[in-house]
Amino acid sequence: MIAVHFGAGNIGLGFIGLLLSQSGYEVKFVDVNEERVNLINERKSFKVALASEAGETTEVQGVSAINGRDADKVIDAIAEADIVTTAVGVGALPYLAGNIAEGIKRRLAAGQKPLVVIACENAIGGSTILKGHVLEKLDPGLREQAERAAAFPDAAVDRIVPLQQNEDPLQVTVEPFYEWVVDRSALPADFPHLQGVHFVDRLEPYIERKLFTVNTGHCCAAYFGYLKGHDTIQLAMQDEAVVAIVRKALEETGKTIVRVHGFDPEEHKRYIEKILERFRNPYLIDEVSRVGRSPIRKISPSDRLVRPMTLAYELDIETPALTMAVAAALFFDSKDDPEAAELQQAIREQGVSATIAKYTGLQTDHPLHAAIVKEYDRIRQEQEGK
Numbered sequence: 001m002i003a004v005h006f007g008a009g010n011i012g013l014g015f016i017g018l019l020l021s022q023s024g025y026e027v028k029f030v031d032v033n034e035e036r037v038n039l040i041n042e043r044k045s046f047k048v049a050l051a052s053e054a055g056e057t058t059e060v061q062g063v064s065a066i067n068g069r070d071a072d073k074v075i076d077a078i079a080e081a082d083i084v085t086t087a088v089g090v091g092a093l094p095y096l097a098g099n100i101a102e103g104i105k106r107r108l109a110a111g112q113k114p115l116v117v118i119a120c121e122n123a124i125g126g127s128t129i130l131k132g133h134v135l136e137k138l139d140p141g142l143r144e145q146a147e148r149a150a151a152f153p154d155a156a157v158d159r160i161v162p163l164q165q166n167e168d169p170l171q172v173t174v175e176p177f178y179e180w181v182v183d184r185s186a187l188p189a190d191f192p193h194l195q196g197v198h199f200v201d202r203l204e205p206y207i208e209r210k211l212f213t214v215n216t217g218h219c220c221a222a223y224f225g226y227l228k229g230h231d232t233i234q235l236a237m238q239d240e241a242v243v244a245i246v247r248k249a250l251e252e253t254g255k256t257i258v259r260v261h262g263f264d265p266e267e268h269k270r271y272i273e274k275i276l277e278r279f280r281n282p283y284l285i286d287e288v289s290r291v292g293r294s295p296i297r298k299i300s301p302s303d304r305l306v307r308p309m310t311l312a313y314e315l316d317i318e319t320p321a322l323t324m325a326v327a328a329a330l331f332f333d334s335k336d337d338p339e340a341a342e343l344q345q346a347i348r349e350q351g352v353s354a355t356i357a358k359y360t361g362l363q364t365d366h367p368l369h370a371a372i373v374k375e376y377d378r379i380r381q382e383q384e385g386k
């Protein structure tokens with residue numbers, strides 16, 4: 001069985017590639033980082049170490065890599081694959097679509113069995129988004145056939161994998177916890193078992209619980225940690241003021257998703273506590289710049305801050321902590337983050353009110369818009385007073 005995985009980065013190596021290999025797949029990575037591709041091909045293996053007291057290390061063997069710019073090789077690999085997965089960042093999905101579409105065309109011509117394509121990104125409906133890009137690349141006359149030739153089940157992936165500080169560029173240190181949930185309803189009936197994957201009939205509750213708890217809490221720790229001058233999530237989580245606001249934000253998203261999806265409130269409280277413990281893992285060094293990265297994506301309408309706020313608003317649930325978090329995100333000016341730079345430029349040139357409307361989708365007449373502006377002004381005064 002062959003798996004083609006796009007993105008030999010932290011999640012690609014430390015989570016998805018590892019699990020695919022443990023499920024018996026020969027894993028072929030596709031990446032645009034030539035140095036990484038060459039190193040994988042030289043070694044045919046990489047190591048995954050657990051961020052725990054024992055620090056167990058697993059060596060994943062028999063892997064190879066293809067340069068993402070070598071379209072012919074990528075298409076050949078897709079044409080003969082059993083599964084295609086991605087972990088490149090949701091913004092990079094459009095760039096994979098052309099080769100996946102060509103691979104599917106090749107499979108159609110050869111009458112091959114359906115291909116399974118799973119986007120393992122932090123987004124609601126990541127595989128569905130990728131499917132949209134792939135179909136766009138195909139002639140309209142081929143789209144219906146292509147829909148039968150490839151399944152795109154959505155997924156939720158959870159494992160904290162920080163930026164790596166190992167001497168060995170192919171070694172990844174990962175937290176021990178992981179959860180990979182896949183929408184079974186979109187899979188072909190004969191799809192083989194994948195080790196460590198939880199198949200469910202409805203993915204929405206799982207992805208919303210994960211994104212609006214793990215990722216909401218994480219970015220709150222990053223944005224408030226940044227304001228307080230902390231460099232890592234672990235340091236931010238030692239600051240009781242940061243923890244209090246993270247916890248409050250998770251109470252707000254918690255109330256909302258318990259109402260929307262009917263999760264047991266006590267069980268959800270335990271889920272939140274477990275996540276706070278994961279953020280504190282002393283064997284991880286997770287930089288605020290990574291966790292807060294791409295603030296425009298993180299304050300966009302369907303992501304981890306604004307989506308739970310608008311859901312809560314419809315349910316008459318107040319969200320002062322989430323409001324503060326969106327305002328805090330507007331101060332995140334992390335070096336070398338193009339989205340942070342764009343956001344700061346928009347604030348300078350268009351003002352904060354127009355920037356909020358543009359990037360959160362909350363227009364000036366929405367009460368949540370006014371609440372964010374008020375928090376932004378309060379934080380600015382606080383920062384200026386420092």
Ligand SMILES: NC(=O)c1ccc[n+]([C@@H]2O[C@H](COP(=O)([O-])OP(=O)(O)OC[C@H]3O[C@@H](n4cnc5c(N)ncnc54)[C@H](O)[C@@H]3O)[C@@H](O)[C@H]2O)c1
Nearest residue numbers: 007009010011031032068087088089092095121122160161
């Ligand atoms: N790191 C985590 O804790 C974590 C956990 C769950 C989900 N995720 C999600 O997984 C995805 C990847 O995150 P990451 O932390 O592994 O990032 P990363 O930057 O470590 O890895 C991304 C890899 O994708 C490659 N890439 C980018 N564009 C590409 C293209 N067009 N073709 C082929 N390869 C390309 C990059 O070169 C890089 O090696 C993101 O959507 C992220 O939200 C990350």
Ligand SMILES: O=P(O)(O)OC[C@@H](O)[C@@H](O)[C@H](O)[C@H](O)CO
Nearest residue numbers: 122157158159160161215218291
């Ligand atoms: O990857 P992002 O930028 O969507 O979010 C940053 C982190 O919150 C994220 O990578 C988490 O570590 C991960 O989602 C844990 O499962």
